[in-house]
Amino acid sequence: MNRKARAVWQGxxxxxxxxxxxxxxxxxxTPYSFKTRFENEKGTNPEELIAAAHAGCFTMALAFQLQSAGFTPTELATExxxxxxxxxxGFKISxxxxxxxxxVPNIDRAKFEELARAAEKNCPVSKVLNAEITMDFTLA
Structure with a gap:
């Protein structure tokens, strides 16, 4: 599977x-610039896109971990x-x-943490990031 995006820059x-x-x-x-990256101008930036990708990838990976263990989440929300x-x-994403x-109904905290830690380590975006990854959670 391949996914594709293009960037065009002028100036x-x-x-x-x-x-x-x-x-x-x-x-x-979708616009991006120095001001959308280092200031607060409207538009996006690479770090915001990586954050969205990581949150989405991890959350989906956790949904699969839970499904494999026999649990169905009511909601998973990740920032x-x-x-x-x-x-x-230069700069580095650190x-x-x-x-x-x-x-997640009928799951205890220890099992939820075990599955969340596995998702954190095994989602494809976590694997590609050369950065420290932390994960905190609450379970309703």
Missing amino acids: TGKDGTGHLTADSGVLSN AVVTLEQEGS KSALTLNGN
């Missing part, structure tokens, strides 16, 4: 602008916070912090 790194498009159409000429830090003259809120 310098600080003053230029770009847009992102994905074949699915979810991103369609991912990706940290971008300066490294030398951390992705996952915060999970789960509502």
Whole structure:
């Protein structure tokens, strides 16, 4: 399976602008720039997209872990916070912090944590990130 997205950039790194498009159409000429990345201008940035990808991947992986163990979640909600830090003259994504809120009938805290830790380690986005990954959770 292959997924594809395109980036087009015009101008310098600080003053230029770009847009992102994905074949699915979810991103369609979505703006990004220095200001959307390092300030608060409307648009997206690579770290936000990685955070969304990590939250989505982990949550789906956990749903499969739960299903395999015989549990059906009422709801799984995950927030991912990706940290971008300066490294030398450039930058590095140093951390992705996952915060999970789960509502899963008939599961105890220990089993939920076991399955959530397995999902954290085994989702494809976790495997590709060269960063510290943490996971905190609450179980309703």
